[in-house]
Amino acid sequence: MKKTVLLFPFLLIIFCCRAQYKNDNLLFKTVYPESLCGELKKYPGALILDVRSAGEFNDTSFSTGLNIGRLKNAINIDVRELPKQLHSLDAYKDKPVFVYCSHSQRSRRASKLLADSGFHYVININGGMTAIRALDDDQVPCSKTLLETKNKYAVIPATDLCRQWKDHQKNIILLDVRPDSAWQHITSNPKVNAMGSFKNTMHIALDELSSQINNLPGNKEIILTDNFGADAAKAASLLVDKGFAKVSVLLEGIDRWLLTSNKNTSCKGLYIPAVSYSIISSAEFGNLVKDKTDHLILDVRTQDEVSNKAKESYKNIGHMKNAVNIPYTELASRDNEIQSYRNKPVYVYAFSGSPEAYMAANTLVQKGFTNIKLLAGGLFNIRWTAANVVNMNHLDDLVTDVPSENK
Structure with a gap:
């Protein structure tokens, strides 16, 4: 494999x-x-x-x-x-x-x-x-x-995928080209294993696509998905070169899907999660914690990162207000410190979309916590969303202690 x-x-x-x-x-x-x-x-x-x-x-x-x-x-x-x-x-x-x-x-x-x-x-x-x-x-x-663009295929946003799925299901083929290990959620990376798929998706790994290309109907639009967009783009070029006329790629793959809020009614039922905990966007996090206190915000980064002392200076970007820090490497032995939140919302985050947060979420599930919500993109994406997405600047108020050089 x-x-x-x-x-x-x-x-x-x-x-x-x-x-x-x-x-x-x-x-x-x-x-x-x-x-x-x-x-x-x-x-x-x-x-x-x-x-x-x-x-x-x-x-x-x-x-x-x-x-x-x-x-x-x-x-x-x-x-x-x-x-x-x-x-x-x-x-x-x-x-x-x-x-x-x-x-x-x-x-x-x-x-x-x-x-x-x-x-x-x-x-x-x-x-x-x-x-x-x-x-x-x-x-x-x-x-x-x-x-x-010089691309001979289309790059579509999540909203277009939702619309196509809702209105033209009979005319499209969803094709996931992730490696077999990623599709089966058995890689060594917990983030990759946590990425779900879309309903009724066909799977052919990119490195097997050439040999199985005759299994694809030539009279339907093929929408390609993967983890981050790179493999889907390669697959799209291959299909276009082989004469497929209608080929599209989901922008930045399932990763961007999880980073943005796609819970509108036209998308209901389209995404099939791969894990028992929730993966939420920055916008969803902001809405869920607004004016609420009966939850735990759990920062699983190292103590150096939380205190802005990381050797990689770009990682020194403060922390969430009222967050509790338990590094993911210590969580299995310190879960007793947060047992009062066993059946309450626990929001887990790391620096970005790194595997550490996913490791922590898996540990909490194994320890019997029932309402885990992992913040896709972590603290970095909270700040990025606040600065780059319209009407999201309020998210910046959730973060404190950002050093001046990284503000």
């Missing part, structure tokens, strides 16, 4: 680019994707600057899940090259400059650099290309004229 190879493009990006939001709407302006059409219409002569890698910009990146198109008329300067190429943008120092990347981490670095270098009207696009692609046409009405 082939081992599961994990690629976390979002995490690789955030780890190399410190998450800072303190400059938003102070040093530079920000705009949500929902307002982007209107803002671009105001400034027809604005510069659109894409600071992703050349591979991402051209849909040729090795991280295939990040090949999701670009904004039309954008110019590309990799954020790593931007300091050396600032002079080429001098003509725009007094004009609007819209800056974006994939998830709005690199673009914030670029926006700060531009503002510090004398550019007077810099606008960071919150959430980046993934946030734009996660919205439907009603939310970004200019998307058909705003977006372009």
Whole structure:
């Protein structure tokens, strides 16, 4: 059985680019994707600057899940090259400059650099290309004229998957291309094992797809799913090359599905969980703990991380208010400290979507805790959602003790 190879493009990006939001709407302006059409219409002569890698910009990146198109008329300067190429943008120092990347981490670095270098009207696009692609046409009405891609397959958000499943079930095939071990939830990674699947999904592992391609109907749309979007993108390219006309990929796979709230009625019954505990989004967490106290918020990071003393400085991002810290490595021997919450909501979180939180959730279930809710994306995603998703800034109030260098 082939081992599961994990690629976390979002995490690789955030780890190399410190998450800072303190400059938003102070040093530079920000705009949500929902307002982007209107803002671009105001400034027809604005510069659109894409600071992703050349591979991402051209849909040729090795991280295939990040090949999701670009904004039309954008110019590309990799954020790593931007300091050396600032002079080429001098003509725009007094004009609007819209800056974006994939998830709005690199673009914030670029926006700060531009503002510090004398550019007077810099606008960071919150959430980046993934946030734009996660919205439907009603939310970004200019998307058909705003977006372009070299991909020969479609990248669809969760809302489109819900709509297709609700209205056109007979005309679509859901195909999961995860490795067998991930599909069967028997990998060495508890996070991967916790990822469920969608109802009535067919499974063919990516490395077996070529030999089984004749088992797929050519007259239906094939919607590809996986853990993080990379394998599905590779499978989509293969199917298109083999003559399949209607092929789509779920944006960033099941991982993004879990990071966002998809509990609307059209999605009811579509997602089948793989674990007995709940995996909830940042938005859901905010709603569940609002004005309530009869629950436990459990931080399973190391004591150094909680106290902002981690050697990897990007991990020093404070902690949830009123959280109790029991490192996941100590939880099995210290569960007696939280026995009063055995049948009450226990919200488990770590730094991000790392396996530690999933290990802790599994331990609590084994110890007889009955109402475990794991925060997808952890503390990092609470702060990211607060900064990048419209009407979610209140989530920032749930976090305290963030060092100034990471605010």
